[in-house]
């Protein structure tokens with residue numbers, strides 16, 4: 001009997017948001033041999049919040065996992081952009097229109113809730129998806145059959161070589177597959193040091209039970225952004241309003257510039273308080289709730305855009321090919337969009353030859369690349385605007401905020417701007433892949 005796409009052997013490197021979505025999307029399409037190799041012992045418990053935008057929810061809903069994630073999330077009905085030093089409101093933007101306009105509300109959640117929702121979805125397909133945790137993938141070779149070395153850490157098992165029909169490199173911002181692919185293709189596309197880093201903080205409701213102002217924020221439905229020169233803080237409730245999540249951005253002074261340096265580190269609380277020393281008393285109070293030793297700092301890095309995400313039967317997915325600054329809150333959403341599209345293009349393969357697999361992966365790239373890089377640039381531009389210091393550019397930005405308040409013009413915080421939201425939330429990339437596969441495959 002002729003081989004169908006569903007018979008193909010697929011390896012997924014990395015069980016982050018991109019890898020889990022690819023696995024689930026392919027299982028839903030009936031793929032029978034999906035192996036996920038993850039360096040970590042488990043999904044990990046990354047203590048941070050994440051925005052669950054409608055374009056992400058749409059993919060998750062199609063895959064049958066949105067309801068469980070939504071049940072633990074918080075419905076966001078407005079956002080407020082404020083001056084960090086004075087807490088003066090620059091813009092108040094209602095977001096309750098989003099649900100009706102884009103079919104899903106704008107929500108915020110816990111990263112572990114999102115990852116676990118996807119993982120639980122995968123576990124419903126035990127005959128199709130196999131997870132290999134604590135297993136590092138290395139030495140990827142690209143060809144009609146691609147292969148790599150899998151090295152399990154916790155078992156006496158030796159390293160072994162894995163050969164597959166399709167290899168999806170969802171191995172994150174430090175992707176070694178990306179490095180190898182670029183070397184092979186003689187493409188120079190470096191890692192860009194954004195000179196920014198982020199503290200990620202979670203405050204539990206019981207910590208602030210005697211603080212009515214913070215209790216109101218935790219119990220509320222608002223995303224707040226406090227901005228200042230070269231810095232800002234974005235904050236919102238998650239986990240059914242039991243946790244208040246703060247994510248900061250500030251100049252990076254603590255990480256070595258080396259590409260392979262660790263991207264996260266335990267931060268120093270007093271250094272964090274110093275960075276935001278001129279922000280208003282309420283922000284100071286929030287930062288002070290963080291227990292000593294629980295400050296986590298992330299280096300923010302991005303890559304230069306790549307001319308291609310695909311070589312032979314290998315495709316880069318998620319942060320491996322389009323890492324972004326977090327200012328548009330779209331990194332994971334974009335990795336999840338990738339996964340939805342991968343599910344479509346591989347299931348629509350007209351045959352299972354390596355040439356067709358390559359072409360189908362190129363269709364994925366065509367549907368996703370321009371959009372992903374547009375959003376990467378938009379996030380960077382939004383950061384530049386939010387972080388302006390005194391001068392003509394800031395005066396112009398604040399004039400735009402004032403115009404927005406009187407109903408004339410866009411809000412300078414791109415994330416909150418209705419036209420940007422239409423472009424980000426109103427596009428269904430899975431549907432585009434479904435509608436345009438034949439045409440794009442023919443020209444790939």
Ligand SMILES: Cc1cc2nc3c(=O)[nH]c(=O)nc-3n(C[C@H](O)[C@H](O)[C@H](O)COP(=O)(O)OP(=O)(O)OC[C@H]3O[C@@H](n4cnc5c(N)ncnc54)[C@H](O)[C@@H]3O)c2cc1C
Pocket residue numbers: 013014015016017018019037038039040049050051052135136137138170171172173174175176198200247298300317318319320323324326329330331332333334335
């Ligand atoms: C401060 C901050 C705030 C953010 N806020 C948001 C937000 O609000 N909304 C949003 O949508 N996004 C947000 N993001 C972005 C989002 O977290 C990432 O874009 C997203 O997690 C990328 O998913 P991924 O699957 O591509 O990579 P990852 O989630 O990084 O997963 C990669 C996986 O691959 C594994 N791996 C790596 N190498 C190997 C190997 N050799 N072998 C086996 N396994 C390997 C890793 O262990 C990891 O589990 C934020 C990011 C930051 C830094």
